[in-house]
Amino acid sequence: MMQRRIAGLTVDVAPPERSKFKSPLILIHGLWSGSGCWSTWATHFSNLGWECWAINFRGRTGEQDSKILERLSFQDCLEDLKEVIAAAPFPPVLMGHDLGGLIAQKAAEEETISAVVLVAPIPSRGMRDSLPRALGLLRLKYWPLIMLGRPFCLQEKDFRRFWLAPLDEDWHPEILRTMVPDSSRLIKELFNPGVEVDSARVHSPLLFIAGDEDKVVSASSLREMALRFGADFKSYPGNGHWMMGEQGGKEIVRDIHRWVVQKLGEEILFTEQGE
Numbered sequence: 001m002m003q004r005r006i007a008g009l010t011v012d013v014a015p016p017e018r019s020k021f022k023s024p025l026i027l028i029h030g031l032w033s034g035s036g037c038w039s040t041w042a043t044h045f046s047n048l049g050w051e052c053w054a055i056n057f058r059g060r061t062g063e064q065d066s067k068i069l070e071r072l073s074f075q076d077c078l079e080d081l082k083e084v085i086a087a088a089p090f091p092p093v094l095m096g097h098d099l100g101g102l103i104a105q106k107a108a109e110e111e112t113i114s115a116v117v118l119v120a121p122i123p124s125r126g127m128r129d130s131l132p133r134a135l136g137l138l139r140l141k142y143w144p145l146i147m148l149g150r151p152f153c154l155q156e157k158d159f160r161r162f163w164l165a166p167l168d169e170d171w172h173p174e175i176l177r178t179m180v181p182d183s184s185r186l187i188k189e190l191f192n193p194g195v196e197v198d199s200a201r202v203h204s205p206l207l208f209i210a211g212d213e214d215k216v217v218s219a220s221s222l223r224e225m226a227l228r229f230g231a232d233f234k235s236y237p238g239n240g241h242w243m244m245g246e247q248g249g250k251e252i253v254r255d256i257h258r259w260v261v262q263k264l265g266e267e268i269l270f271t272e273q274g275e
Contacts (some may be wrong), residue, residue: 153180
């Protein structure tokens with residue numbers, strides 16, 4: 001893994017031993033997280049021939065992070081992603097987790113994207129009736145902090161209970177050490193009024209990935225979202241919201257890899273001459 005700077009953003013790059021695809025795979029983290037959440041999956045994908053770019057949104061890797069996070073909006077995150085997309089030599093494949101999935105959908109409305117994979121994405125405004133009760137309870141609990149306007153983290157017990165269930169507790173401390181505060185402004189936008197996605201403007205192939213044990217975004221709500229988008233859907237029994245660190249990750253990566261290759265075919269493959 002090596003780091004690259006794109007438009008002032010820190011991007012972790014996992015190069016394959018031999019590149020097989022013209023499209024880089026851009027990995028987009030979710031709330032209270034950063035590029036490190038993708039480290040295991042990035043290794044698996046690079047072993048399959050993908051060059052992986054795991055981005056960090058602004059406010060996660062610099063000395064002025066707290067000041068940046070006080071102002072950070074959904075539109076800022078979207079602009080960050082668009083800058084990284086513009087640096088790709090060929091229309092990339094986007095893979096977003098949690099908030100990153102919602103940002104990937106918005107980017108696909110406006111940018112030329114080869115394909116989009118959404119791993120337990122936060123629902124858009126039109127899907128708010130499908131939000132699980134647990135997420136509504138978290139909104140009530142943290143609303144005073146959100147209204148203060150300062151960056152904050154979920155309490156560890158809440159992150160464990162919702163984001164990390166059913167992941168083996170032995171892995172929790174390592175993940176919790178990588179948690180970062182996130183923008184109250186951004187979180188407020190997600191809840192009120194929410195972010196609208198126009199499915200008619202998204203022309204890239206879409207795959208929704210769900211864990212049947214997800215306590216943040218239910219598999220049933222993601223199945224409904226996939227139907228609304230005319231997208232493909234795949235769920236995994238025994239997996240929760242933090243799928244990138246859970247059991248069966250290598251098999252999930254292979255399933256995603258096969259789906260992308262089947263959808264895009266030769267258009268993203270390098271020829272034997274490297275053209």
